[in-house]
Amino acid sequence: MDLEELKKKMKFKFIVVEGLDAGEIIRRAYYALGNYIVAVDILKTCQEKAVIMDRYWHSTTAYGxxxxxxxxxxxxxxxxAYDWPADLLTPDLVLFLSVSEEIRQIRMKGRGGESTQEEKHLKKDRLFRERLYLAYxxxxxxxxxxxxxxxxxxxVLELAREEINKLN
Incomplete structure (x- = not known):
């Protein structure tokens, strides 16, 4: 089935919000809502296979x-504020990958492309980075x-596997 056929069968709208400049509180609320929405998909997917995802509640909360x-x-x-919400699907493990700002900058340059607002903020504000790290x-x-x-x-993959294997 091609993409157009699938699109015709969609029962609900697909909406994207770009450049959410409504302020920090609204942006974080939007991200938090996204966590609840994706939790439903995670529950379904975990019936068949493991789910590993980039960012979830901790990220939203720590940045906020x-x-x-x-x-x-x-x-x-x-x-x-550091407690997981009782009504949100809880992951079995949260891995926090940390690097120095120097290494982060080197890796960012290697990736190319534009930096996000968060990445720019991390680069210029040492105290913000410290608060973010502490929140995590x-x-x-x-x-x-x-x-x-x-x-x-x-x-890094080896270290992550070691932590994942501790779950079994």
Whole structure:
């Protein structure tokens, strides 16, 4: 079946929102809603195979906290802001791949293309990066399992597999 035939059979609209410039709170709410929507698909897919995805609730929350706080008023460890929502599908494991800003910049240049607003913000604001990292580290239920991603792709994959194998 070709794409046009499939499109004719669509029962619901397909909508994309680009360049959401409505402000940080609305942007994060949009991302959070996306987490709930994709959770339904994850539940279905996990009936047949494993799901590994890039970013979910922790990312939305960590960026929101880092954007809306300063170094002096970031929620303390144990604050409810770091808790997973009770009504959202919880992953079995959250891997947090961390690298220094220097390595991140080298890799960004190697990829080419345009930088996102978040990437530009990370590059220019050390205190923001520190708050973001701290927010990820304070997440709980599930926590973020940090992996040093400064090594080769093979080494990072090996470290990730080790963490995944601990689930079995």
């Amino acid at each position: 906290i880092a954007n809306e706080t300063s170094s002096t008023d970031i929620p303390q460890e144990g604050h409810w 580290k304070r997440m709980r239920n599930p926590k973020c399992t940090e992996i040093d991603a400064s090594g080769s792709m093979e080494k």
